[in-house]
Amino acid sequence: MTKLEKIVLSYSGGLDTSIILKWLQETYGCEVVTFTADLGQGEELEPARAKAEMSGVKDIRIVDLREEFVRDFVFPMLRANALYEGQYLLGSSIARPLIAKHLVGIAQEVGAHAVAHGATGKGNDQLRFELAVNALDPSIKVIAPWRQWNIRSRMQLLEYAEKHRIPVPSDKRGEAPFSIDANLLHTSTEGKSLENPAEVAPDHVYQRTVDPVDAPDTPEIITIGFERGDPVSVNGKSMTPAALLTELNGLGGRHGIGRLDLVENRFIGMKSRGIYETPGGTILLTAHRGIESITLDRAAAHLKDEIMPRYAELIYNGFWFAPEREMLQALIDQSQAFVSGEVTLRLYKGSASVISRTSPCSLYSADLVTFEESAIAFDHHDAEGFIRLNGLRLRNWAARNGR
Numbered sequence: 001m002t003k004l005e006k007i008v009l010s011y012s013g014g015l016d017t018s019i020i021l022k023w024l025q026e027t028y029g030c031e032v033v034t035f036t037a038d039l040g041q042g043e044e045l046e047p048a049r050a051k052a053e054m055s056g057v058k059d060i061r062i063v064d065l066r067e068e069f070v071r072d073f074v075f076p077m078l079r080a081n082a083l084y085e086g087q088y089l090l091g092s093s094i095a096r097p098l099i100a101k102h103l104v105g106i107a108q109e110v111g112a113h114a115v116a117h118g119a120t121g122k123g124n125d126q127l128r129f130e131l132a133v134n135a136l137d138p139s140i141k142v143i144a145p146w147r148q149w150n151i152r153s154r155m156q157l158l159e160y161a162e163k164h165r166i167p168v169p170s171d172k173r174g175e176a177p178f179s180i181d182a183n184l185l186h187t188s189t190e191g192k193s194l195e196n197p198a199e200v201a202p203d204h205v206y207q208r209t210v211d212p213v214d215a216p217d218t219p220e221i222i223t224i225g226f227e228r229g230d231p232v233s234v235n236g237k238s239m240t241p242a243a244l245l246t247e248l249n250g251l252g253g254r255h256g257i258g259r260l261d262l263v264e265n266r267f268i269g270m271k272s273r274g275i276y277e278t279p280g281g282t283i284l285l286t287a288h289r290g291i292e293s294i295t296l297d298r299a300a301a302h303l304k305d306e307i308m309p310r311y312a313e314l315i316y317n318g319f320w321f322a323p324e325r326e327m328l329q330a331l332i333d334q335s336q337a338f339v340s341g342e343v344t345l346r347l348y349k350g351s352a353s354v355i356s357r358t359s360p361c362s363l364y365s366a367d368l369v370t371f372e373e374s375a376i377a378f379d380h381h382d383a384e385g386f387i388r389l390n391g392l393r394l395r396n397w398a399a400r401n402g403r
Contacts, residue, residue, distance in 0.1 A: 006112035007143060008033045008103050010129070013048025015168060017118045019157060020145045021055050022164050024116055027149075032116075033059040035106055037099050040066045040184025040242065051167075061106060065098060066184055070241035073098050073320075074185050078284055079229040079339075080304065080332045081292075082312040087262055089278045089285065090315050091186025096125055097320035100132030107140055116143040124266050128318035135321035178205065184245055186258075186278040197263050197273045208249065208277040212256030212350030219348035221355070222251060224287045226343070229336030231284055245280045252279025256350040267317040283345065283352045290343040290354035294362045300335050307331070 007024055011017045011034035024032050034052045036045055045062050052060045073094050084090055103115040115133060119125035121144070130142045151157055161168050179191040189205050203211065225233035232238055234247050252258050258279035263271055292301060307328055314325045341359025345352050367376040 004028050004030045004112075004114050004141070006031045006033060006107075006110055007114045007116050008035055008107045008110070008112045009116045010099055010103055010118065011036050011048060011052065012118070013045070013051045015161065015166070016157075018051055018055070018166050019161055019164075020116065020118050021052070021057070022166060023145055023149060023160075024143070025056070026164075028143075031059070032057060033106060033110055033112060034061065035099075035103055036060075036062045037095075037102060038062065038064045038066060039069050039095055039098070040246070041182040043182075055166075059110065063102060065102070066242040067240060069095065069098055070184060070245050074245065074281070075230045075241060076329060076333070077315060078281070078288055079336050080308055080311045080328075081285060081289055082308060082315060083285075084312045084316045085262075085264055086309075087260055088264060088276065088316075089186060089260075089281045090312060091183060091276065091278055091281070092181050092188055093124070093128060093316045093318075094185065094320070095183050096128035096318070097132045100129050101136060103129075104133055104136045104140060108137065113139070114141040114143055116145065118146070119144065120146040122266075122268060122270070124268065124316065124318065127267055128320075131318040132321050180207075182207075184242060184249070185281050186276055188277075189275045190272065194273050194275060201261055201275050205275050206259065206277060209253045209259055209279055210256045212259070215254065215256040215349050219346045220251065220255065221344060221346055222283075223342050223344045224248075224284070225341070226288070226291045227340045229288070229333070229339040231287065245284075248280030248283045250279075251347060252283050252352070253277075255347040255352075257347060257352050258282035259350065283347070286352045286354060287343040287345055288339075290345070290357045291341050291359060292339055294357050294364045295339045295341065295359050296335065297363065304332065304335055 007028060007030060009017065009021055009024060009032050011021060013036065021032055021034065034048075034057050036048045038045055049060050049062060077090060077094050082090055084093070107113070107115050117126070117129045119129060126144055126147070130144070133140055133142050151160060158168060178189045178194070181188045187208050189207075193199050194201060194205070223235055224231050225236070230241075231244055234244060239247060258277055258281065260276040260278070261273075262276060263273045266272055296304070311325065311328045311332070314320070314322060314328070319325050338361035340361055341357065343354055344356040346355050365376065368378065
């Protein structure tokens with residue numbers, strides 16, 4: 001093994017990363033610094049500190065990244081209306097580059113020449129972590145234990161834990177549990193019975209949203225305020241990015257909004273099935289498209305829709321820090337200069353529907369669209385020449401084909 005003085009580990013305090021921590025200490029014989037990111041996963045993070053201390057870690061970092069996560073990663077992504085494969089709101093994908101950014105920052109601060117993560121060789125997260133590190137500091141080595149060690153089964157994992165006196169929670173000893181990833185934007189669940197796409201997901205998989213069938217029978221009306229493409233208020237109350245998303249998560253969860261049962265195509269080359277819950281993000285996506293509908297020029301809006309799949313794919317595949325994503329972001333952000341105003345939505349039984357929208361920068365003209373006499377001069381005869389010019393190539397094509 002390459003001699004290393006320090007390694008910075010992305011550490012949750014769960015069973016896998018606790019085993020990885022011990023393996024790094026045993027394999028490399030060097031100091032391990034643990035980094036635990038608070039992304040709003042809804043868990044008490046101090047137990048992670050206690051577990052790291054039990055393993056002899058001297059430098060333990062637990063960092064609250066909730067505001068940075070929403071402000072600098074989630075909101076820029078929502079400006080693009082990003083959906084991977086037309087459905088997935090990229091809740092896990094967008095969190096990884098932020099974690100990698102801080103892993104690199106801590107490594108540079110403490111003089112570590114390596115960082116480590118707990119992603120497996122089958123998933124997307126290994127790409128998201130490592131491509132981000134490549135872009136931020138190529139001199140830093142990335143250690144991926146799941147690709148290096150000889151542990152090949154869950155039983156071997158548990159045996160390693162018991163051999164090294166790593167506490168194994170009782171719920172980890174039986175059948176492999178669901179794999180759960182959570183942050184302020186979403187919760188994703190994979191594994192166990194979900195690996196069979198023909199099997200209906202059990203009710204207990206869902207953690208943030210009620211079943212839409214059991215949601216309130218009375219709709220709830222809310223208004224979201226936007227400035228330059230970013231949400232800034234709910235029902236007239238200004239909020240920080242993290243507080244706003246937290247508020248919408250509560251509202252959306254109560255009405256069963258944001259559930260998704262998806263079979264997706266991983267970048268690594270296989271299909272996987274997951275259950276996603278993104279209540280606040282789903283409301284924001286709907287609201288953002290609502291405010292864009294009256295503030296964006298038609299061609300600008302259509303161009304955004306054309307580049308969105310490419311933008312979403314870059315995030316999904318781990319290229320957040322790549323130059324092409326930054327180029328697309330500059331274009332998207334430019335489009336948001338006048339995307340300001342308020343959108344009112346109805347939340348009801350699993351859906352968030354726009355019912356009104358207003359903006360001081362609106363391009364909508366009631367005088368132009370009215371069937372009544374308009375204050376703006378519009379000559380209906382102009383449409384005849386417009387249609388004739390657009391039909392020229394069709395008449396030519398039809399004549400050639402003998403129609």
